[in-house]
Amino acid sequence: MRSRLRYLYRHYRFLVLRRVVQLGLLFLFFAANAWGWKILEGNLSASRLFGRLTLADPLAVLQLLLAGGAVATQVIVGALIVLVAYMVVGRAFCSWVCPVNLITDLAEWTRKVLGFREPPLMYLNRKLRYLVLAMVLVLSVLLSLPVFEFVSPIAAASRGVAFGMGMGWALLLAIFLFDLFVVRHGYCGHVCPLGAFYSLTTRFRLVRVRHEKDSCTLCGNCFNVCPETHVLGLVGKHDGTVNNPECTNCFRCVEVCDDDALFVSLSGGWSK
């Protein structure tokens, strides 16, 4: 019994914690609108913590600024707070906060359960997301509108949970099916401009996964769970930290490693 619990803790601690954070935030947003809880009001586009501190999605605010909106200082400061936080912890928004991660991880889990090994229906370049991000920024200027906010499944999900989904579920279902049948890790790993934005801005993050080559037995567990597999290029080759900012710091690799070859570390920034 004890060893069983120990096993579960070792292999699922970060995964469970991530789900608690993701679902907890959605619950607080829902509770704010349904029962008037003043803990975290709004949604992931912008929110208010304990009725005082305004927080905001930095990419949403950037779009509003590019669109020429008369954006108040309050929400710009809120976006900077969020941005600085992610500059420390890396692209953790994607794996610890974003509700779409719940959907794409479910698609990946379904793939594993059904034993899909088929090659993708089409090839997408992982750099495509930077092109999408560029489109967001350029179109926001051209149309004087925050263009990603009109189609963002992230906003649709968090807003939908708190304020009513409408037909937004169709967008989320489309992403689930796209990830399940068309391209593995399709949306979060290839398309999402918000993920691209955080990858670009968190290059110098403090929190990184560290690898010790001598402990590694090349079992491949980490590669099997990683949604951005290419960031693990150093595994089995040399000591060091995962420096590719496309790593979402989900720490799934750390918990599935049975050889103590991967760790969460604060060794980021300047050290190698």
Place this chain on the structure above:
Amino acid sequence: MPEVDETRRRMIFRTLQGVTLTAVGGAFWAGFVHENAQEELVLRPPGARPEEEFLATCIRCGLCVEACPYDTLELGTYGVDVPVGTPYFEPRKTPCYLCEDIPCAVACPTSALDLAQLKDESGELDVSRSRMGVAVVDYNNCIAAKGLRCDACVRACPYMGDAIFVDSRRNPRTGKHAMLVPVVDADYCTGCGLCEHACVTEEASILVLPREVALGRAGEHYELPAPDFTPEVPADEI
């Protein structure tokens, strides 16, 4: 055979790929966004900036919706004819009750709901400065305009006498009764929709429309009197 620079060739080709994808994808994307932002008959909360500016400033967080004590405000979603994620209200369902402390506008983090528009000269919030829309009467279906006794909309108006008043006219059908017809003054109407909510006809015969939709503009070249112009009458003529 001229020597082919493979690296340069690949660079050019990849650039063209990116440009093509951006142009084609961007056209569809821009088309959808443009279409979605064109909804004309949307009523916004108090203090909302003009629609174009509003759409470029609202971050779609819903804090105004949560601040509203009457659950008047809703957020647009896919499948509703409102730009996605932005706040609106339908007066026939729930009108704006014109809270004096205007909690929705105060809650707005971006100033898409602009408090500056709602403050009087002394800097105090004054909800009567809201211009969410303007009430328009359909006199062909308003029962008061047919000679029946009804003043539901007039009684419901918080600015009764200014924003809406009763105009008594002779009833030509009976020849001896008065018709008490509601008339809206757009200079005072806030567009709260309490009248539309109160209207007793099956479909409301007084309804709130966005001001840009319902109101005209005479143009600069007319020298018209100011809205609350009263003719100066010499004292001895009164």
